[in-house]
Amino acid sequence: MSLSYALLGLLSGDRPMNGYAIKALFDEAISHVWQAKLSQIYRELDALEAKGLLVSSIEEQRDRPSKRLYRATEEGKKAFLDWLGSVPESYASPKRDEFMLRLFFGSLAGPELVAREFRGFLGHMREHRASFENLHSHLAERFPGDPAMERADRICREDRYCEFIRRRAVLLAEASIAWAEECLAELEAEGDGRA
Amino acid sequence: MSLSYALLGLLSGDRPMNGYAIKALFDEAISHVWQAKLSQIYRELDALEAKGLLVSSIEEQRDRPSKRLYRATEEGKKAFLDWLGSVPESYASPKRDEFMLRLFFGSLAGPELVAREFRGFLGHMREHRASFENLHSHLAERFPGDPAMERADRICREDRYCEFIRRRAVLLAEASIAWAEECLAELEAEGDGRA
């Protein structure tokens, strides 16, 4: 699946990374594209190393716990590039949206409850949109002296594809906000008329 | 989690349903909100019955395999309504988008490959959008004589919240299409200039 390719991709560069830093990178840069928990990342790194697609080495640090640095083997890089060049099975991402499911049962909940949920959703989406406007990743600050993190930070700021991704996130957030405002207005107009 | 509440919600009405029909309902009406495989649905129905939230009965059919009809118990209905009235933990749905992940590694893939993926994505999204324009669910046709399916069909057509959901799906699809067209145009403009 894709998580392993994401890891291989991140570790295909010349700068090795440890699990903890990868998690930070996921959270700051990839979280609206792909999410993963720390324990999942570690497990996956283990599995990839067992398959010979990654190798790891321990780096001792003076003032901190020592860390295990991973890098892709030649085989790992090849596996990643093969995946990148392959045709994706599907362009549809799996849908599992609790808010929408609740909305589906809206008639059983009643308009007031639904309106409340819409307000919560709007709050969330507005925050979400704002988070793109004033965001630059803090990876370099959080991992001072880590070349992999400095590079990642720079890429997130400069890379055109990262910019594409950011633009889409903003557009989708705006579409969702406009939609929710319209639905809420409809619900409230009716509520006023009745109550 | 939410799948069990989705099932309880569907089975809280006065019309019992069997697993196969529930799967069809998921596919036709809820698929862009929540997806589930047949085996998962059966397993979940089992678990809910074991907890006393559902009861089942076998209905023999002349010309077809007999089916197991589920309906919610009073306890099940209560559990569903409690969930519906509760505040959702999060309005963010888990993100796991393969296409976006590939795009994140765009610089490693190169503009031609990325452009190809964008074309695939556009094809998918245009189909997706079109599927809302000429769609009315065929549940009643597929399950002739099944009152639960006739009702579900009608609700999907008439219910305002289903209409909200449909509208959002269309808006998001349109935003994605506009975004992808713009990105693709940028990539192609550059490709022409160089090639």
Place this chain on the structure above:
DNA sequence: GGGTATTAGTCAACATGTTGGATAGTGGTT
């Protein structure tokens, strides 16, 4: 000196999702 936060990694258990096959009758196609 004690509590808490941060950095770093590991593990067990559980929850959820996916794949594929077994079973079984009906109806239609080649």
Place this chain on the structure above:
DNA sequence: AACCACTATCCAACATGTTGACTAATACCC
């Protein structure tokens, strides 16, 4: 007659994702 598609249920195995706990060192605050 052989094969496939549809309706229907169930199960085992595996893959993936989530939660929470545990270890350990350092730093920072009170």
